[in-house]
Every structure is written in C-alpha cells, then in structure tokens.
C-alpha cells in the first residue's frame with residue numbers, strides 16, 4: 172500500500188488554478204522530489220496535503236485514510252509534518268524549547284519531550300545551540316531547526332519545503348547529508364527544492380509541476396532526459 | 411550554596427515575612443495597601459496567563475472580575491449565601507461567559523477576540539445597570555455584614571478586622587502565582603507560547619489552536635473571577651463602574667504589560683509600581699509632594715489645578731506610563747531587569 176496517494180488534487184484561488192488535477196503516489200521509505208518553476212504550485216500542494224487548505228477537488232490519502240477536511244494539528248498527530256519555506260521559528264523560545272513543542276505532540280512529560288528534543292538536535296548537529304533564542308539564529312540554523320522540530324513530532328512522512336533555499340554550498344551539502352541520514356532511518360520524505368543537482372542526488376522519484384499541473388513524473392534520469400521538462404523548466408541551463 | 415537554593419531561601423524568607431506582617435503591623439492603612447497589592451498581583455497574573463503566555467489580548471477582563479464580584483455579592487445580599495459558597499457560583503458563571511466568547515472568537519483569525527472582549531465587558535456593565543431587580547442597577551450592592559466563618563462550630567474568623575482579608579488576599583496572590591508557575595512549566599505553557607509566537611507553526615506541530623486558547627481563557631477568567639469575588643467582599647460594595655468599567659479592564663492589562671508579559675514576576679513588579687502610584691494619585695499625595703519640595707505653590711493656579719485634577723488623571727498617567735514602557739522597555743520592567751542582569755554578567759566575565 173502506498174503511504175501517500177494524491178488523487179486529482181486541484182486548488183483554486185479565485186480564477187487561478189494553483190494546483191490542477193495533480194495525481195501521484197509515494198511508497199514507504201522513498202524520497203519524492205517535487206520541482207517546478209516559481210509559482211508552479213509546490214507550496215500550495217504541501218498546504219493541501221497537510222490540511223492548511225482543503226483541496227478544491229480531489230483526495231489526499233495517507234496510510235489508507237482520507238485526509239480531506241482534517242486540520243493541520245490532526246494531520247500532524249496522524250504522522251505527517253511539514254517545514255516552512257519561509258521559516259517560522261518560535262522566536263522568543265530557546266532552540267530546545269522550539270523542538271520540545273514538536274515533541275510534546277507525543278507526550279505530556281516535559282522531561283521526555285526534552286530528551287526527544289535533544290536527540291533531534293543531535294541529528295541536525297545543533298546540540299550546542301540548545302539554549303540560544305531561536306529568533307537570533309542565522310538562516311542556515313533556522314532551516315535546520317525547522318527540520319529538527321518537525322522530526323520531533325515523530326512523523327511517518329516528512330515534507331520539506333526548500334530547506335536549502337538561501338544556504339551556501341557547504342550548508343546545502345550538510346542538509347543533503349541530513350536528508351539522506353533521515354532516509355536511512357526509514358522515514359519517507361517529500362522534498363521541494365530548486366537546486367537540480369541536489370534534488371537529483373537525493374530523490375528516488377521526481378514530480379515536476381508547471382503552472383499547477385503535473386508535467387511529468389519519473390526517476391531522476393527519466394525526468395532530466397524528458398524533452399518537456401527540458402523545454403519548460405531546464406530550458407536555459409541545459410541549452 | 412547554588413543559585414536555585416538561594417532563590418528558594420529568599421522566597422521562604424519573603425513568604426515568612428508576609429505571613430507574620432499582620433502580627434506586627436497594626437495600621438489598617440498599611441494592611442489595606444498590602445491587600446490592594448495582593449489583589450493587583452492576582453489580577454495581573456490572571457491576565458498574564460492568557461495575554462502574556464498565549465498572546466491573546468483581552469481588553470475586557472472586567473467582565474470576569476465583575477461577574478465574579480457581582481455573583482458573590484448578589485447571592486450574599488438577596489439569598490444570604492455565604493461568600494465562600496457564592497464564589498463558586500461566580501466561577502461557574504464566568505466559565506460559561508468565557509466559553510461563549512472563546513468558542514465564537516477563537517475560531518476566527520484577526521482581532522476578533524480583542525474586540526469581542528471589550529464588547530462583552532460592556533454588555534455586562536450595561537446589564538448590571540439595567541437588570542435592577544437583580545443588581546440594584548447603578549446604585550450598586552452594599553453588604554455590610556459577612557457571616558462568621560466556622561469550622562465544626564468553631565469560629566475561625568468573623569471578618570471584623572482587615573487581618574482575615576490580608577490572609578485571603580495573600581493566599582489568592584500565591585495561588586495565581588503558583589498556577590502561572592505550573593502553566594509555564596507544563597505542556598500547556600509550551601503550547602500557549604507556541605501559539606503566541608507563531609500560530610501556523612504551532613498548528614502544524616499538532617496543536618489544536620482553539621482548544622488551547624479556550625483553556626487559557628478559562629484559567630485566566632476563573633482566577634480573575636476569584637479576585638473579583640474577593641474584592642467584592644473586602645470592600646463590601648460593588649457597582650457597575652468600579653468592577654465592570656473599561657478602566658478596570660485597562661488597569662488589569664497594564665499591571666502585566668508594564669511589569670512584563672509572559673514572565674512569572676512581571677505582574678508582581680507591575681503591581682509594586684502601579685498600586686503605590688494609583689494610591690498616591692488618589693490621595694493627592696503627588697500634588698502635596700510637589701508643594702512640599704517647593705516646585706509649585708499650593709495656592710497658585712497650577713497648584714490648585716493639580717489638586718483638582720490629578721486625582722482623576724490616573725488613566726492619563728497610565729497612558730503615559732504605557733507609552734514610556736513600550737518605548738524604553740518593550741519587555742516590561744521584568745525584561746529591563748533581565749537585560750541589566752545579563753549586562754552585569756557580561757561585564758563581570
């Protein structure tokens with residue numbers, strides 16, 4: 172059984188179809204890359220999957236359960252969590268407190284939550300930052316904090332929205348390793364990223380969106396050799 | 411001795427001091443000031459739980475204060491219900507009011523809660539004025555005699571001096587402090603603060619936003635209602651403006667905003683500043699002081715003007731105070747104290 176099925180999902184904002192008739196499915200343990208030019212509807216699809224918007228049409232099925240109409244908190248409890256393209260640190264809380272907020276969805280004990288949070292901070296190599304205020308972190312660490320906090324909710328499916336956006340090559344490389352480590356733990360991930368090299372390296376399969384529609388889907392090799400993709404998306408850089 | 415032991419020791423000494431004050435202090439005025447201080451701490455701290463921790467600004471806490479006060483007083487006045495029973499009726503009433511406001515406003519995004527909180531307090535005030543058969547209307551309710559409090563036939567107190575009120579006030583202040591401390595050090599406090607900092611992030615991390623806002627509102631409203639009931643029986647009189655007026659709501663907020671929102675000690679600091687200040691204004695102490703140090707002469711135009719008006723100017727002065735605090739200490743007195751402390755630490759290092 173696929174862990175996630177997207178069935179003919181459309182999302183309209185007034186006359187604009189931010190997603191139209193998008194369908195694909197994901198198997199347990201895989202990394203699905205989601206690419207497309209700016210405004211293609213990638214973030215909107217995350218919003219539809221995680222309950223921020225009800226899809227205008229279509230269905231989202233997670234572990235066999237229909238998710239339409241569920242609120243984000245319920246979605247998180249069921250095991251799906253996303254990070255934010257525009258990071259959302261809880262600025263006046265410390266780094267470890269931020270991650271604890273994630274962990275507290277699984278426990279009522281602060282002590283247990285703190286242990287879980289420290290564990291996730293180790294995963295993203297930020298233990299030394301535990302007591303810093305989240306609002307004072309540089310962008311690279313804010314992105315990692317997003318990941319640690321999402322991981323602390325103990326998801327079955329992790330959705331990452333441009334966690335490498337705005338990072339320097341060394342920081343991006345660290346994130347790539349992090350994503351691969353998370354995969355090695357058996358966690359399923361969907362990753363939005365603009366950096367083609369990175370997405371090729373980490374993805375098992377890639378879905379390409381343009382103007383809200385799914386242009387194609389396949390292995391990284393299939394996608395880069397697809398003429399439509401080259402025309403629509405990679406045009407300039409591969410010309 | 412480490413830092414937390416030192417803190418605990420200081421806490422115990424202060425507590426012991428507060429407990430024995432009535433044994434040594436006879437002046438009813440001094441006890442009265444202490445009682446006002448306790449009342450202010452519990453008001454400010456109650457507001458803090460919702461406003462400071464969860465970031466939901468109520469500009470209508472007079473609704474809970476007044477409903478608590480009125481319920482207790484009405485029951486005592488017309489049904490001879492003892493206040494320690496009536497208080498719970500007030501709590502029940504306030505929970506209903508809070509849940510009605512909360513369940514409507516907390517579903518919506520935007521400033522609905524702030525606006526609704528003002529509106530509900532005004533509705534309560536107007537009801538108190540107009541439901542004259544229940545509330546005596548604008549005349550208010552005067553209760554001069556509180557029944558003696560007995561346990562097993564033994565009179566514990568007959569409420570004839572200020573001392574029993576001192577201890578009830580102290581207990582109330584400590585109770586609200588303890589509850590705020592417990593909130594801050596529990597899942598609830600983490601969730602409140604997450605909602606305050608970023609509602610979308612909080613939602614995505616599994617927090618049911620409206621449920622937790624309602625929990626915060628109910629805790630805050632119940633504690634405010636207890637403070638209101640206490641105020642009613644202490645003063646022996648309630649009328650619409652003194653317990654349901656907009657300035658009551660504003661005063662409750664200011665204790666916390668000036669002292670420092672989202673901190674345990676903020677409302678205590680705020681009370682230590684505001685209670686003496688409003689007392690000084692009320693009793694015209696400030697004008698007298700200015701006259702005494704020779705800044706203005708008592709029978710000059712300025713002197714007479716101040717004497718006439720300063721006592722009524724507390725709302726204006728609070729406004730100025732808030733502007734100053736927002737400009738120079740955005741995190742309140744408590745934030746200012748913390749900043750000083752960390753600067754000293756850095757200089758020492």
Ligand SMILES: Nc1ncnc2c1ncn2[C@@H]1O[C@H](COP(=O)(O)OP(=O)(O)OP(=O)(O)O)[C@@H](O)[C@H]1O
Nearest residue numbers: 184187189207208209210211212213214215216256
């Ligand atoms: N809440 C909204 N209301 C109206 N239009 C919206 C809303 N959210 C997104 N859109 C529009 O939907 C389209 C898709 O936006 P979306 O953010 O999903 O793109 P994206 O693929 O994530 O782009 P980027 O790579 O820049 O992040 C855009 O045209 C955007 O302006």
Ligand SMILES: [Mg+2]
Nearest residue numbers: 213214215256
């Ligand atoms: Mg996006």
